Amino acid sequence: MSQEMIPGAQALLRVFEEENVDVFFGYPGGSVIPIYDALYDAENVRGVLPRHEQGAAHAADGYARVTGRVGVCMATSGPGACNLVTGLATAYMDSIPIVAITGQVKTNLVGTDSFQEADVTGITIPITKHNYLIKDPHEIERFPDILREAFYLARSGRPGPVLVDIPFDVSAGPVPWVERNIEALDGFEELAVPDDADIDRAADMIEAAQRPVLLIGGGVVHAGASDEIRALAEKCSLCVVHTLMAKGCFPETHPQSMGMPGMHGMAYGSYAIQHADLLIVIGARFDDRITGDLSRFAPDAKVIHIDIDAAEIDKVREAQVGIAADARIATRELTQAVSARDAGEWEAHLQQFKADHPLCFADEDELMAPQLVVSKLYEITEGRAIVTTEVGQNQMWAAHYYPLLEPRRWCTSGGLGTMGYGHPAAIGAQVGRPGELVVDIAGDGSIQMCIQELATGVIEKLPIKIIILNNSYLGMVRQWQDVFYSKRYSGVDLTGNPDFVRLAEAYGAVGLRCAEREQVVATLEQALAVDDRPVVVDFAVSKEENVFPFIPAGKSYEDIMHCPLRQTQ
């Protein structure tokens, strides 16, 4: 039987079809022209054209976060591929499954400094789960399987971005087509299940604990373990704190939710951890934004740590029981193994923490506090939006004042902290879930890092809402300079911002402005009524509002700085 030979570009599109990729985010260029030519006739997949490759990577990331599927982005060789780097690093830090397809110069030119050549597989080794350059004959022979392997690796185990670098002559030239057999792929593994003895030990520890706290992270989103987490929490009367990544995995309005702990977390969540005698950590990795000074973090707590990535266990904080397994399976087994318990006296303490340390901000007549804008957004959207954020104060206020009830409604760059992420992520989210309300909570600094994607939203008729909390500052840096550098505001003044309303209109989007607190709701309602194009709403918020609570970097939960309002009460 003779082997079927097809152009590499056709093989790529066939694998897209196998993987149910019906949309990707890509920007053409010389080295990917054969792929775009094949795309011209393709019926089952289309490319969304961002205006910068960084937008493509973030859009694929947003798409992946809200759909749970692998997001796909594409760029040409050299500068195009280099522009994906920030997006790949963002996805890598947050374990988001992306397949990035990059063009490369012809195989005989690789390594010769040819036009638009960059060593993209070299550049992206530290920020991808794995990457491939299809250059040698044995790689070209396996081309369809390498593509399948890329998708498999991106979504399996601890998910993450995978890059496939395809030279022009490979996508233009013939490759052998082989049928799909996932289980035969290099690297295929069964889902990791926990050891029974470890589950039993963990159950014993929960039963023996007086002050247990369940800390959940982004792994719960990836594993789809929200229902299992809730069952465990309710069976054992566990209070639940979530990392920024796990927002929505446990309903934030649930009485057992103690919010988000950490640097800008709710003080009551931080206090719960600080007083805990047992931390049950599922799909979280003891990031420094959660722990602060490690030596003073949860000093009395034993640790049960469940993570799909064995390397996370004992990496930062030693676990008395470490379970390297899928969060959903492990949580389910743990819930079955453990006996029901009530919260006992701990419950009263927790409620006291909550009562003593609520979030607060200055809600005064003449001010339009940024927190007020987010709160009103929450009220009038009844918490049903998919929220993306930029990075900085806007991100923390979104985390504080837009509580979520479900996972996969939250896109934020938690690990890398990438300004410019939220807008393209909102585009990806809206493409992935067209019927949903998608809102990007932005700052006037961040939004300008990927502002060009307004064109994408307009062409694609995406009714995303971009809420700019405009204080004409790089607010988070200004806050640090305020608190630690005697208000020596250096390099943070964004005087010279464009007129965002006219900018939106120039792109064909809707621009709205609100400078008075009485108009917040009406303006938001006006924005929500638009259903065929992006809306940019420029809220002129109070300029020097700080995010509280605030634990300075490297300090501990004992050093929480509260909202000044509370201190004067």
Added chain:
Amino acid sequence: METQRTLSVLVKNRPRVLARVAGLFARRGFNIDSLAVSTTEDEAISRMTIATTADPPTLKQIAKQVQKLHDVVRVIDHTEQKVVERELCLVKVRVERTQRPELISLCDVFRGDIVDIGNGGVIVQIIGDSDKIDAFVDLMGEYEIVEMVRSGKIVLDRGAQG
């Protein structure tokens, strides 16, 4: 306690695999004291022997991080294993004719071989575990060492297990 420990990393014989492993050490702040890479009994697999200075938890973390790389087949931690360890060293020393007998007898004690003599320079080859080589190199300090190269250690666990 921070001491030198050895890992063997079995990797698929693929482009960039050395960069992936070495880059991981660099970006996570792990030391590489020595590195030897070679083919193995299986032509699809290469073996990297990496000596690193680390305490036990750090070594465990290194091993787990390396194991995650897609092209890594297996990581073997030789700590607390009975091993055969060898390293090869070539030392070029400048010696006068009159010093040669003394040098030859030192080489005999360490089972070193003189592999080249010419024009005032002598190259000595010595094979052994790293301590032995360190001791020999110290001794050569009494002469003028012109240049020196070490292969990096290679290690196999004793016994029948692979």
